[in-house]
Amino acid sequence: MFESLNEKLDLAFKNLSGDGKLTEINIAQSIKEIRRALVGADVNYKIAKEFTDKVKEEALGTQNVLKAVKPGELMTKIVMDEMISLMGTQSVGINIKAKPGIILISGLQGSGKTTFTGKLAKYLKEKKNQKVLVSACDVYRPAAINQLTVLAEQVGVDIYKEEENKNPVSIAENAVVHAVKNNHSVVIIDTAGRLAVDEQMMNEISDIKNAINPTETLFVVDSMTGQDAVNTAHAFNERINFDGVVLTKLDGDTRGGAALSVKYTVGKPIKFISTGEKLDTLDVFHPERMAQRILGMGDIVSFVERAQEQFDEKEAKKLEKKIRKNKFDFNDFLGQLNQIRRMGDIKSLIGMIPGMSKMTKNLDIDDSAFGKVESIILSMTPEERQNPELLNMSRKKRIAKGCGRGIHEVNMFMKQFDQMRKMMHMMSKGKGMDQLMKGMPGMK
Secondary structure (H helix, E strand, C coil), X not given: CCHHHHHHHHHHHHCCCCCCCCCHHHHHHHHHHHHHHHHHCCCXXXXXXXXXXXXXXXXXXXXXXXXXXXXXXXXXXXXXXXXXXXXXXXXXXXXXXCCXXXXXXXXXXXXXXXXXXXXXXXXXXXXXXXXXXXXXXXXXXXXXXXXXXXXXXXXXXXXXXXXXXXXXXXXXXXXXXXHHHCCCCEEEEEECCCCCCCHHHHHHHHHHHHHHCCXXXXXXXXXXXXXXXXXXXXXXXXXXXXXXXXXXXXXXXXXXXXXXXXXXXXXXXXXXXXXXXXXXXXXXXXXHHHHHXXXXXXXXXXXXXXXXXXXXXXXXXXXXXXXXCCCCCHHHHHHHHHXXXXXXXXXXXXXCCCCHHHHHCCCCCCCHHHHHHHHHHHCCCHHHHHCHHHCCHHHHHHHHHHHCCCHHHHHHHHHHHHHHHHHHHHHHCCCCHHHXXXXXXXXX
């Protein structure tokens, strides 16, 4: 996420590292690099110039005050503060205070509206304790209704659909009536998109909004489209006056232009950010956390929040007892693996840890490695999973054949599991790091 922008900004700050303090000359040089980085990230030139003018003004105002702070660190802090201001200062919640709360989803085709509808339904059900109804009002895209039906089943919420009805306005109205009759607290209206903004599309989404009078209208935008996304958001806002923006596909080759520009351009807050296709990869947007991620500082708060969502205190205590007794088995390992998988893709998770995003930017971290490990464990008998010591060579060969892996892959996994098991046991006993490393001769 934002790797290119992060690299260019990092270079601008590093150019100040050899200087003893901020001066008009080195500030001007740094500002030029920052502006170039923003424009390269598809931030509108006018916004980039206004942003860097504010940074320059702030930097000149502090050059004789904070002499103890290194110039690069000081400039980083100034840029982060201005980024936070540009993106909205603080998070803004979603309005569902009605009976029912009605959320209208809008955006272009391919922006991820339907997937976001599923994610939002899951979020409202599990984190806000709402009884959610989703409504399929995209009557044009093939399989759109089927896609939302599958998502609703996965999330465990109700769906309202009229497969023979081609009038999205009446479907939306009927969905609200259905929600009232069946005591749903929130109804989410998924609408059709187009490949580009056109009059028919704008009339339709406007008619739906006027008919159902939503408590919240969200504009979903593909963040990979950069400045085009901001222009589209502006066009939609002029017509339907939406309440907030959702940035999707932030796990892709995101340049950063949409995240940095959309609040400034349309005057509406970013409310959610979405990464990947998994239904639990939806986060409330926090400007400060996003600024930290753009600047390569990680986002440890979001990381901890995701971990806490998957954390079961009772299970953790049971696991601790097993580790202390050196009884950690393959069933336990599989359970921990699934917890990590539910948190999101590994590279984005590592990127949330301060300092790690730069270390992993050139690494190809493949989540399918989880599948390989899982296939090995699932090829074991229940007895073998509970007792790793049973795995002799003949059993390993049978497991390798069962999961379609080479015997060397099975052996490598067994060795890594054994080392990890020993390390966890030693740490649970309070061994010092020196002793721990002596017990792990194969680890560097």
